[in-house]
Amino acid sequence: MTETTASTTPRTDTAPRRHELLAGSGEAVVLCDRHGTVLAVDGRVELLPDTGPGAMIGARPDTGTLRWRRHDLPDGRHLWYVRDVAEETERTDALLAERARSGFLASASRRLGLSLHPARTARAVVDLAVPKLGDTAMVLAPPSAGRVSWWRSDASGWVQQTRLPEPVVDAMAGLRTHCSPWVVEELTEAGWLWPAEQRPVSALVISLPGNGNPAGVLVLTRSAEFTDEDLALIEEFCSRAGIALAGAALYADQVRTASTLQRSLLPAPLPYVEGMSFGAAYRASREALRIGGDFYEVLPLSDGTALFALGDVCGKGVEAAVLTGEVRQSLRALSRLERDPLRLLALINETMLDGKAMPDRRFVTMVLGHAAPAADGGLELTLAVGGHLPPLLLRGDASVEPVDLRGTLIGVFPDARFAGGVVRLNPGETCVLYSDGVTEAKGSRGMFGERRLADALTGCAVMPAGAVAERVELLTTEWLGGRDHDDIAVLALRADPTC
Amino acid sequence: MLTAERDKLFALLGNADERGATAFVLDLFEDGTPPEDLLLDLVAPVQVKVGDFWATNRWSVAQEHAATHISERVVAALSARTPVSPTRGHVVVSCMDGEWHALAARLVAEVLRLRGWRTTFLGASVPAAHLVSYLHQEGPDAVALSCALPVRLPHAHRMVETCQRTGVPVLVGGSGFGPGGRWARVLGAAGWAPGAREAAELLERRWPPEEPPRAQLDHLVDDEYPTLVKRREELIEIALAALREEFPAMANYAERQVEATIEDLGHLADFLAAAVYVQDSLLFTDFLAWMTAILDARHMPPTSLIVPMRAYWQALYDFPRARGHLEAGLSLAQS
Numbered sequence: 001m002t003e004t005t006a007s008t009t010p011r012t013d014t015a016p017r018r019h020e021l022l023a024g025s026g027e028a029v030v031l032c033d034r035h036g037t038v039l040a041v042d043g044r045v046e047l048l049p050d051t052g053p054g055a056m057i058g059a060r061p062d063t064g065t066l067r068w069r070r071h072d073l074p075d076g077r078h079l080w081y082v083r084d085v086a087e088e089t090e091r092t093d094a095l096l097a098e099r100a101r102s103g104f105l106a107s108a109s110r111r112l113g114l115s116l117h118p119a120r121t122a123r124a125v126v127d128l129a130v131p132k133l134g135d136t137a138m139v140l141a142p143p144s145a146g147r148v149s150w151w152r153s154d155a156s157g158w159v160q161q162t163r164l165p166e167p168v169v170d171a172m173a174g175l176r177t178h179c180s181p182w183v184v185e186e187l188t189e190a191g192w193l194w195p196a197e198q199r200p201v202s203a204l205v206i207s208l209p210g211n212g213n214p215a216g217v218l219v220l221t222r223s224a225e226f227t228d229e230d231l232a233l234i235e236e237f238c239s240r241a242g243i244a245l246a247g248a249a250l251y252a253d254q255v256r257t258a259s260t261l262q263r264s265l266l267p268a269p270l271p272y273v274e275g276m277s278f279g280a281a282y283r284a285s286r287e288a289l290r291i292g293g294d295f296y297e298v299l300p301l302s303d304g305t306a307l308f309a310l311g312d313v314c315g316k317g318v319e320a321a322v323l324t325g326e327v328r329q330s331l332r333a334l335s336r337l338e339r340d341p342l343r344l345l346a347l348i349n350e351t352m353l354d355g356k357a358m359p360d361r362r363f364v365t366m367v368l369g370h371a372a373p374a375a376d377g378g379l380e381l382t383l384a385v386g387g388h389l390p391p392l393l394l395r396g397d398a399s400v401e402p403v404d405l406r407g408t409l410i411g412v413f414p415d416a417r418f419a420g421g422v423v424r425l426n427p428g429e430t431c432v433l434y435s436d437g438v439t440e441a442k443g444s445r446g447m448f449g450e451r452r453l454a455d456a457l458t459g460c461a462v463m464p465a466g467a468v469a470e471r472v473e474l475l476t477t478e479w480l481g482g483r484d485h486d487d488i489a490v491l492a493l494r495a496d497p498t499c
Numbered sequence: 500m501l502t503a504e505r506d507k508l509f510a511l512l513g514n515a516d517e518r519g520a521t522a523f524v525l526d527l528f529e530d531g532t533p534p535e536d537l538l539l540d541l542v543a544p545v546q547v548k549v550g551d552f553w554a555t556n557r558w559s560v561a562q563e564h565a566a567t568h569i570s571e572r573v574v575a576a577l578s579a580r581t582p583v584s585p586t587r588g589h590v591v592v593s594c595m596d597g598e599w600h601a602l603a604a605r606l607v608a609e610v611l612r613l614r615g616w617r618t619t620f621l622g623a624s625v626p627a628a629h630l631v632s633y634l635h636q637e638g639p640d641a642v643a644l645s646c647a648l649p650v651r652l653p654h655a656h657r658m659v660e661t662c663q664r665t666g667v668p669v670l671v672g673g674s675g676f677g678p679g680g681r682w683a684r685v686l687g688a689a690g691w692a693p694g695a696r697e698a699a700e701l702l703e704r705r706w707p708p709e710e711p712p713r714a715q716l717d718h719l720v721d722d723e724y725p726t727l728v729k730r731r732e733e734l735i736e737i738a739l740a741a742l743r744e745e746f747p748a749m750a751n752y753a754e755r756q757v758e759a760t761i762e763d764l765g766h767l768a769d770f771l772a773a774a775v776y777v778q779d780s781l782l783f784t785d786f787l788a789w790m791t792a793i794l795d796a797r798h799m800p801p802t803s804l805i806v807p808m809r810a811y812w813q814a815l816y817d818f819p820r821a822r823g824h825l826e827a828g829l830s831l832a833q834s
Binding site: 114115116117118119120124251252255259287290444445455459460462463464466467470471474477478482 | 565
C-alpha cells in the first residue's frame with residue numbers, strides 16, 4: 001500500500017525547489033569556477049543582491065558585516081558560505097547590555113533595601129546613580145517646613161523651598177521633566193550647576209515616585225546626551241529609589257509617632273528621696289517596643305516620705321502599656337488625696353471599675369507602699385498588695401524574708417479585699433518588688449521560681465539598690481537563655497541613711 | 500595614675516561606698532586630672548582588679564556586683580561634670596544581648612564623647628530588635644559593639660550581620676574577640692579596637708572602612724555548630740552521668756551544688772560550640788585555662804573538667820572539628 005502511494009507520487013514534488021534546501025541555514029552559498037566566476041547562488045540569496053551567475057568574486061571577499069568562508073571542491077571549483085554577523089553582534093550587545101542593566105537594578109534594589117533611614121537611603125540613591133546613570137547626581141527630599149534637604153556624592157545640605165529652580169519644582173509636584181537643553185540652562189541660571197568649564201551637555205530632573213506623592217527628586221547631569229535606553233534604565237531605577245525613599249520616610253514618621261507615645265509610657269527616672277535609695281530594672285517582653293504591661297512608680301511626697309508601686313496589668317505589648325499609663329496616671333492623681341496604701345488601692349479599684357465597659361476583663365495586680373524614714377536611719381514601710389507576688393526583704397543578717405500579703409486582683413470586684421501590713425527596714429536593708437516575669441521565666445530546667453530568686457538575693461543586702469535590681473534582671477535573663485519571656489520589672493528600695 | 504589612687508578607689512568599692520568613690524574621683528578631676536585618664540587609667544584598671552578578686556573567690560558575687568554598679572555611677576557622675584559639644588559624627592555604643600559587662604563599653608562611649616563624637620550608649624544587654632530599630636531611626640556613622648566573652652561570638656556574628664544590613668558599619672571591641680581581635684576578622688566586622696583610645700583613633704583616621712572584610716566562616720557548612728546547640732542538654736546529661744560515676748560523692752550533693760555543676764557543664768558545652776563556630780581551639784583552651792584557675796582557687800581538682808571533656812569526646816564521634824578542640828583541651832588539662 002505504502003509502496004503504491006510512493007510510486008504514484010510525481011518525482012518533481014520530492015525534488016528541492018530553488019533555494020529551498022538551504023532556506024533556514026542563515027547563509028548564502030555561492031558556487032564559483034576555478035577563476036572565481038559565479039556559477040550559482042543558493043540559500044539566503046538576499047544577502048548578496050548584486051551577485052548572480054557570471055559575477056566575479058575575488059580571493060578575500062570580506063565586505064562590511066558579511067563573513068565569507070571558502071570550501072574547495074576536488075575539481076577546482078569552490079563554494080563560498082556567506083553569513084551576516086551584524087545581527088549576531090547586535091544580539092550579543094543587547095544581551096550584555098540587558099544583563100548589565102538587570103545586574104545594576106538588582107544591586108540597586110539590594111542596596112536600597114538595606115536602610116530604613118531617610119538620609120542613608122538618599123545617600124545610597126546618589127552613590128548608585130554615579131557614574132552608571134550620570135556624572136553627577138543629587139537627591140532632593142520633599143519639602144518639610146519650607147525646607148528641602150539635598151544629598152550629592154560629596155556633600156549634603158538644605159535649601160529654602162522658595163529657591164528651587166522651576167524644573168525641580170515641577171518634578172517635586174509629580175510633573176516629570178525630561179532632558180532638554182533648557183533644563184541645563186535653567187539649573188545653571190539658578191546656580192545649581194557646577195563651574196562653567198565642567199558644564200554638562202545634558203541634565204535630567206526626574207521625580208521619584210512614592211506613595212501617592214513623589215518621594216523626592218533626582219537630578220542627573222552628564223557630558224553626553226541621555227539615550228532612550230538610558231532613560232528607560234533611569235526610570236526603572238527611579239521607581240526602585242522612590243519606593244525605598246517612601247518606605248524610609250514612612251518608617252521615620254511612624255517611629256517618631258511611636259517613640260513620642262512610648263516615651264510617655266516608659267518608666268520615669270527614679271527620684272531622689274532623703275534616707276532611701278531606689279533601683280529598678282525593666283525588660284519588656286516585646287523587646288523592640290520597650291514598653292509592656294509591667295510598671296513601677298516612685299512618688300516623693302512633700303513631707304519627706306514616698307509612695308512606691310510595682311504592678312502588672314494583664315496582657316502584653318501596646319494595649320497593656322496603654323493601660324499601665326492609665327493606672328500610673330490614676331496613682332499620681334489619687335496620691336494627692338490619699339497616702340494610705342490600702343485606701344489608695346481601693347480608690348484605684350473604683351476608678352478602674354467606673355471607667356470600664358462591661359465585657360472588659362482587664363485587671364491589674366500591684367504592690368503599693370509608703371516609705372517613711374525613721375529616726376534610726378531605717379524605714380517604716382506600709383504595704384498594700386492586690387493580687388501581686390509578695391515583696392522580699394533583704395535583711396542585714398543576709399537572710400531573705402517574703403512579706404506574706406496577697407489580696408485580690410484590682411479592677412475586677414467592687415468589694416475587693418486587699419492585704420495590708422507594716423514592716424520595718426533597718427539601715428542598709430532592702431525591700432524588693434518584682435513581677436511574675438522574673439519567677440515564671442522559663443529556662444531549660446523549668447521556671448526560675450521564687451526559691452531561686454530568694455537564693456540569688458541571699459547576702460545581697462550589702463549591695464546598692466540599683467545593683468540588686470540589675471542582679472535580678474541579669475539572673476532572670478541568664479536563666480531564660482534567649483527564650484521568649486513575659487515583661488520583667490524589679491524595684492528595689494533600700495534604707496540608706498548615708499544617701 | 501598612681502598606685503595609691505587605684506588602691507584608694509578599690510578600697511572604696513570594696514566597702515560599697517558610692518558617695519565616697521564618686522567624691523574621690525570628682526576631686527581628682529577638680530585637681531586637674533584629665534577625665535579620659537581618670538576613666539582609662541583609674542576606673543578601668545580598678546575594675547579589672549574587681550573582676551580578679553571575684554574570680555579568685557576573694558570577693559563574693561554580691562561584693563563584685565556592688566563594686567561594678569558603683570564604678571558605673573562614678574563614670575556617670577564624671578560624665579555629668581564634663582559636657583562636650585559634639586564636633587564629629589554620631590556613634591552608637593551597645594552591649595550585645597546577654598552581655599552584662601557594660602562598664603568597658605560605657606568607657607568607650609565616654610571617651611568618644613569627650614573627644615567630640617555625638618555618642619549614644621544603649622547600655623548592657625541590648626535586645627537585637629531594639630538596637631536595629633534604633634539604627635534605622637538614627638542612621639549613625641558607626642555602631643560600636645562590645646563582647647566580653649568569646650562564648651557569645653555566634654550571637655555577636657548575628658548582631659554584626661544585622662547591623663551591617665541596616666547599612667551602618669560595625670566596630671567591635673572587648674576581650675570576647677580574642678587576642679589581637681582575631682575573631683573580629685573571622686566574623687567580618689568592619690573594625691576592631693582593643694580599647695577605648697584605639698577605638699577613638701580608628702574612628703578618627705580610618706572610618707568609614709573602604710570595604711568590610713567578608714566573614715571567614717565557610718567551615719560552618721558542616722552543621723556541627725547547630726547540632727551542638729541542639730544537643731546541648733543531652734551532652735550535659737551525659738557529662739553529669741560520667742561525673743557521677745567518677746565521683747560517687749556527688750550523690751550527696753545538695754540541689755544547689757548539682758545546679759552549679761550543671762551550669763559549669765553548660766559553660767563547657769557553650770565554649771566548645773563557640774570554638775566550633777569560629778574554628779579555633781584557642782577559644783576553648785583559653786576558657787579551660789581560666790576555668791582551671793578558678794577551680795584551683797576553689798580547691799577543686801582539674802579532673803572535674805577532664806571527665807566531662809572525655810564524655811563529650813565520646814558522644815561526639817561524628818564531629819571531627821569539635822573532637823579536635825576537645826583533644827586540644829584535654830592535652831592542656833592533662834599537662
